[in-house]
Amino acid sequence: MQDTMTRLSPAQLESLGSELDALRQRVVDDLGDRDVDYIRNVIRVQRALEAGGRGLLFASILPPAWLAGTTALALSKILDNMEIGHNVMHGQYDWTNDPALSSKEFEWDTACPADQWRHSHNYMHHTYTNIVGKDRDIGYGVLRMTEEEPWEPRWLGNPVYALALALFFQYGVAMHDLEVEHIGEGELEWRSRPNLLRGIWRKVRAQTLKDYVLFPLLSGPQAPLVLSANATANLVRNVWAFTIIFCGHFPEGTAEFSQEETANETRGEWYLRQMLGSANLTGGNLFHILSGNLSYQIEHHLYPDIPAHRYAEIAEEVREICERYELPYNTGPLHTQFGSVVGKIFRLALPGRGGQKSAVHEAESNGRALAAGADGRAGTAQGRTAAAR
Amino acid sequence: MPPPRRPRFDPARDRRRLVRRLAGSGLLEALTAPHGVERYLELVLPGFSLHDLRAEIVHVRRPTATSVTLRLRPNELWRGFHAGQFVSMTVEIDGVRRTRCYSPSSSQHAPDGELEFTVRSHPEGLVSRYLCEHAQPGKVVELTQAEGDFVLPTRRSERLLLISGGSGITPVLSMLRTLCDEGHDAPVTFLHYARQERDVPYRAELIELASRHPNVRVAYVYTREPGSRLHGHLERAHLRAVDRCYRQAEVYVCGPPGLIEAARALWVGDGHEERVHSESFLPPRLLMTSGEASGSVSFAASGIQAVASGTTLLEQAEQAGLSPAYGCRMGICHTCTCRKLAGQVRNVNSGELSSCEDEEIQICVSVPAGDVELDL
Numbered sequence: 001m002q003d004t005m006t007r008l009s010p011a012q013l014e015s016l017g018s019e020l021d022a023l024r025q026r027v028v029d030d031l032g033d034r035d036v037d038y039i040r041n042v043i044r045v046q047r048a049l050e051a052g053g054r055g056l057l058f059a060s061i062l063p064p065a066w067l068a069g070t071t072a073l074a075l076s077k078i079l080d081n082m083e084i085g086h087n088v089m090h091g092q093y094d095w096t097n098d099p100a101l102s103s104k105e106f107e108w109d110t111a112c113p114a115d116q117w118r119h120s121h122n123y124m125h126h127t128y129t130n131i132v133g134k135d136r137d138i139g140y141g142v143l144r145m146t147e148e149e150p151w152e153p154r155w156l157g158n159p160v161y162a163l164a165l166a167l168f169f170q171y172g173v174a175m176h177d178l179e180v181e182h183i184g185e186g187e188l189e190w191r192s193r194p195n196l197l198r199g200i201w202r203k204v205r206a207q208t209l210k211d212y213v214l215f216p217l218l219s220g221p222q223a224p225l226v227l228s229a230n231a232t233a234n235l236v237r238n239v240w241a242f243t244i245i246f247c248g249h250f251p252e253g254t255a256e257f258s259q260e261e262t263a264n265e266t267r268g269e270w271y272l273r274q275m276l277g278s279a280n281l282t283g284g285n286l287f288h289i290l291s292g293n294l295s296y297q298i299e300h301h302l303y304p305d306i307p308a309h310r311y312a313e314i315a316e317e318v319r320e321i322c323e324r325y326e327l328p329y330n331t332g333p334l335h336t337q338f339g340s341v342v343g344k345i346f347r348l349a350l351p352g353r354g355g356q357k358s359a360v361h362e363a364e365s366n367g368r369a370l371a372a373g374a375d376g377r378a379g380t381a382q383g384r385t386a387a388a389r
Numbered sequence: 390m391p392p393p394r395r396p397r398f399d400p401a402r403d404r405r406r407l408v409r410r411l412a413g414s415g416l417l418e419a420l421t422a423p424h425g426v427e428r429y430l431e432l433v434l435p436g437f438s439l440h441d442l443r444a445e446i447v448h449v450r451r452p453t454a455t456s457v458t459l460r461l462r463p464n465e466l467w468r469g470f471h472a473g474q475f476v477s478m479t480v481e482i483d484g485v486r487r488t489r490c491y492s493p494s495s496s497q498h499a500p501d502g503e504l505e506f507t508v509r510s511h512p513e514g515l516v517s518r519y520l521c522e523h524a525q526p527g528k529v530v531e532l533t534q535a536e537g538d539f540v541l542p543t544r545r546s547e548r549l550l551l552i553s554g555g556s557g558i559t560p561v562l563s564m565l566r567t568l569c570d571e572g573h574d575a576p577v578t579f580l581h582y583a584r585q586e587r588d589v590p591y592r593a594e595l596i597e598l599a600s601r602h603p604n605v606r607v608a609y610v611y612t613r614e615p616g617s618r619l620h621g622h623l624e625r626a627h628l629r630a631v632d633r634c635y636r637q638a639e640v641y642v643c644g645p646p647g648l649i650e651a652a653r654a655l656w657v658g659d660g661h662e663e664r665v666h667s668e669s670f671l672p673p674r675l676l677m678t679s680g681e682a683s684g685s686v687s688f689a690a691s692g693i694q695a696v697a698s699g700t701t702l703l704e705q706a707e708q709a710g711l712s713p714a715y716g717c718r719m720g721i722c723h724t725c726t727c728r729k730l731a732g733q734v735r736n737v738n739s740g741e742l743s744s745c746e747d748e749e750i751q752i753c754v755s756v757p758a759g760d761v762e763l764d765l
Contacts, residue, residue, distance in 0.1 A: 021738070021739070024739075025741075028739070031484065032483040032484045032485075033483050034484075036481070036484035037484075043432075044432055047424075047428070047429050051429065054420075090723065091723030091726060091751075095484075095485060095749075096481075096484050096485055096486060097485060097486035097745075097747070097748055097749060098481070102749065104726060104749075107423040107424070108423065109423055109424075118722070118723070118724060119724070122721070122722035122724065123716030123717055123721075123724050126717070127716065127719070127721055127722060206419070206422045206423060209422075210419060210420060210422050214416070214419055214420055215420065218420075270719075304721055304722075305721070305723060
């Protein structure tokens with residue numbers, strides 16, 4: 001097996017690990033008022049957008065008010081779910097001891113209960129990132145996002161499933177921890193999941209009550225307009241979150257790994273897997289905030305519990321480390337990265353493996369050639385790429 | 390004991406009560422789910438809370454170079470206190486919430502439930518230093534309800550002796566002020582130990598109280614001013630000098646452990662140990678710096694004690710038969726995050742020591758350094 005991960009010797013891996021540890025420590029030592037002020041400002045803006053949007057929709061009979069209210073509400077939900085919810089629940093602000101910023105106590109405005117999210121995302125996805133068979137974010141159980149998944153006729157529907165997942169993303173995320181695909185395969189039963197189902201039902205009910213019953217009813221004759229506005233805001237958030245999240249690990253060039261090769265990882269190897277398995281997005285400040293700084297997916301996967309607004313500040317350094325170790329640093333604008341994801345969704349709808357681009361080829365064609373040659377080591381952490389086959 | 394007095398008519402308070410009633414309604418909770426009304430209101434009304442006891446600093450005075458006197462107005466959730474009790478105060482310092490215990494020095498009958506605290510800054514005391522340097526009117530802090538059984542008996546005693554040392558003055562001053570507010574007319578002797586005269590807070594107030602209340606006698610002992618009339622540490626001669634009938638008094642002592650032990654020994658010698666009521670102000674425990682795993686681990690919620698084995702607190706908890714939540718076991722996912730009530734831990738990834746009381750830690754990457762108490 002000739003691949004990406006074996007290109008670093010054990011000594012290199014160890015120094016990579018300690019360099020990244022040192023960078024992390026520098027940021028941790030500097031945490032303080034600045035970080036708390038930042039997240040509280042974002043929260044203030046989000047709560048103002050939420051209250052303002054809901055308020056405007058009481059005049060939704062006027063088209064500009066409908067449009068402005070819907071936009072404000074969509075932005076509020078996006079901020080709530082991404083820059084605030086996702087990041088707070090990662091424990092990025094646990095060091096503040098503020099219950100309003102505590103990963104254990106935060107609940108977000110989406111169908112997925114916070115505790116289930118912390119399990120499926122913080123633990124499963126962030127610990128086993130891109131390990132086929134363990135990281136259930138690969139395809140969310142409903143898509144074929146890797147060649148490792150054998151083709152079956154049902155995958156012809158891949159693009160349709162992806163579109164449906166995008167439109168109803170919050171429910172897709174909510175079902176994540178249920179492992180629905182295993183229920184379908186008879187490995188699990190619905191009945192074995194009563195607590196998870198109850199939690200989801202509680203969240204879905206609260207959101208439905210608020211967005212589709214109470215606010216429309218309170219607005220009297222404008223009820224249909226308010227209902228449509230709230231549905232639109234939820235839909236916009238769904239599609240946006242899907243787009244950003246799918247750009248995190250699925251653009252061409254991101255690597256996948258097998259369970260065997262990642263069985264006994266060192267810290268350096270774990271870092272390496274996170275870097276090789278993630279991809280960034282370029283864009284302006286506002287874009288990064290609205291993406292919850294998931295546009296810095298590489299930095300986020302290295303340091304999932306460091307306040308996300310810090311990723312931009314360390315990105316240059318991470319990139320420099322990648323260059324020094326001759327590792328790819330997969331980044332690009334949204335349209336390129338998402339185009340690449342869409343291409344993969346369509347390509348994997350069809351059978352066959354031939355002619356596919358590998359991670360290594362992709363990285364090389366991106367002009368960040370990997371060091372060839374001297375494999376200092378074989379074994380524990382060999383990246384799985386099509387080139388190996 | 391009489392309940393704390395409240396003013397009869399206060400439009401601002403009635404308005405706040407109305408807001409509270411409206412905000413607490415189920416409809417508003419449903420409309421603001423999942424965050425709840427509170428998380429919206431606190432952005433415009435920082436002192437207001439439906440659930441959290443908060444207080445606004447309304448007045449700040451710096452009586453000596455190293456101390457600060459704060460007057461706090463708690464929100465509607467405050468249930469009052471009995472003189473001598475303490476509260477936990479949480480302040481945010483450089484983004485991190487820190488909690489410390491302080492005893493109010495004000496009378497329990499102060500108007501509008503206002504509380505006064507005097508905090509002396511210690512070179513090592515993060516919170517006391519912060520309060521001395523940065524406390525400002527308008528700032529909001531979090532409080533807990535008052536706790537502690539260092540209180541006057543419901544039937545006020547005939548003869549009282551209040552002894553304090555250093556910053557232990559606050560709870561006994563609260564007792565004295567409370568007694569004066571109640572028109573208590575039996576003899577009360579207030580005996581305070583300080584290093585030197587300029588270290589005594591409330592000197593002017595105490596002189597004023599003694600002049601207005603003939604039953605109150607105030608005396609100071611300076612441990613480091615040999616020239617003064619009374620000096621050195623607590624001894625029988627001091628007691629005789631301030632109150633000839635001190636043997637008949639109920640005694641309330643607050644201060645460093647040495648002062649309390651001395652008082653206890655005197656009354657034990659007299660065969661009246663039950664008359665001594667005390668509260669110790671312990672200096673913060675010295676921190677271990679070796680980082681060696683040692684000492685004991687106590688899991689407070691389950692009442693289990695274990696000897697530190699050098700492994701992570703998560704493993705220790707599991708060995709002790711507990712099954713705390715965990716995920717990655719490498720410090721990534723925060724599933725195992727747990728409240729550390731006391732003690733010091735070392736992060737195995739960074740080697741960093743952390744000794745804050747009442748902080749969230751990741752037990753999968755924390756090993757104890759000294760005795761540790763976890764909320765598990």
